[in-house]
Amino acid sequence: MGKTSCNHGIELPTIAAGRVRLRSLTEDDVPSLFEIFGDHEVVRYWGHSVLPDLAAARTLLEDIREHLAQKTLFQWGVEVNASGEIVGTCTLASLDFENRRAELGFALAKRFWFHGYMAEALPVLLSFAFGEMKLHRVWADTDPRNDRSIRVLERLGFRREGVLREHYLIHGESQDAVVYGLLNSDWRLDGHQ
Numbered sequence: 001m002g003k004t005s006c007n008h009g010i011e012l013p014t015i016a017a018g019r020v021r022l023r024s025l026t027e028d029d030v031p032s033l034f035e036i037f038g039d040h041e042v043v044r045y046w047g048h049s050v051l052p053d054l055a056a057a058r059t060l061l062e063d064i065r066e067h068l069a070q071k072t073l074f075q076w077g078v079e080v081n082a083s084g085e086i087v088g089t090c091t092l093a094s095l096d097f098e099n100r101r102a103e104l105g106f107a108l109a110k111r112f113w114f115h116g117y118m119a120e121a122l123p124v125l126l127s128f129a130f131g132e133m134k135l136h137r138v139w140a141d142t143d144p145r146n147d148r149s150i151r152v153l154e155r156l157g158f159r160r161e162g163v164l165r166e167h168y169l170i171h172g173e174s175q176d177a178v179v180y181g182l183l184n185s186d187w188r189l190d191g192h193q
């Protein structure tokens with residue numbers, strides 16, 4: 001997949017998804033990254049700490065680019081067509097091409113929750129992952145208290161596969177992770193292309 005580019009060797013494709021599109025993140029998106037990952041409510045159930053300032057958001061962008069060059073993580077910005085604003089990101093992480101699997105991640109800035117933007121972005125991303133990228137399995141793990149994330153995964157047809165006990169230290173507290181998985185065959189059986 002992807003086009004070649006002299007800077008990173010690989011570039012993410014832009015993918016249309018209804019009211020939003022998925023596209024590569026650029027320097028101009030650093031303030032949006034800060035709004036998303038600098039919010040305690042957004043990172044509440046994650047093992048990462050909240051971004052403290054714009055400089056940390058810039059470092060995050062550099063990490064995203066570095067991982068893209070290494071083909072270990074593809075992180076798209078979710079841009080609203082009508083406003084051109086980046087409202088969130090979605091990610092294929094832990095990319096393992098040998099086993100044809102990846103870990104799904106997603107986040108929206110708090111003021112864009114309950115608009116259905118991920119509900120539009122993620123089916124298109126999964127069709128790309130199972131289609132063009134030929135992945136066999138996409139999985140996610142989530143904190144059992146993260147109701148919104150669980151709703152997103154279950155709506156997409158992810159199946160609950162098990163619990164990793166005290167897998168994370170979330171802001172100093174041991175916490176289980178619930179593992180969800182979706183196979184290419186599940187996705188096709190559900191009528192997706």
Ligand SMILES: CC(C)(COP(=O)(O)OP(=O)(O)OC[C@H]1O[C@@H](n2cnc3c(N)ncnc32)[C@H](O)[C@@H]1OP(=O)(O)O)[C@@H](O)C(=O)NCCC(=O)NCCS
Pocket residue numbers: 041042043045105106107108109112113114115116117118119120140141142146148149151152
């Ligand atoms: C997980 C997260 C992205 C979900 O956000 P969200 O807004 O609930 O998800 P969606 O964009 O799919 O929107 C769905 C909601 O919008 C509502 N909605 C409003 N207009 C809609 C529309 N036009 N189309 C679809 N849904 C719409 C839906 O009813 C649904 O709400 P409900 O679950 O109460 O029924 C968000 O809570 C988040 O960023 N959390 C922090 C990061 C995180 O924990 N990520 C998961 C890591 S595994």
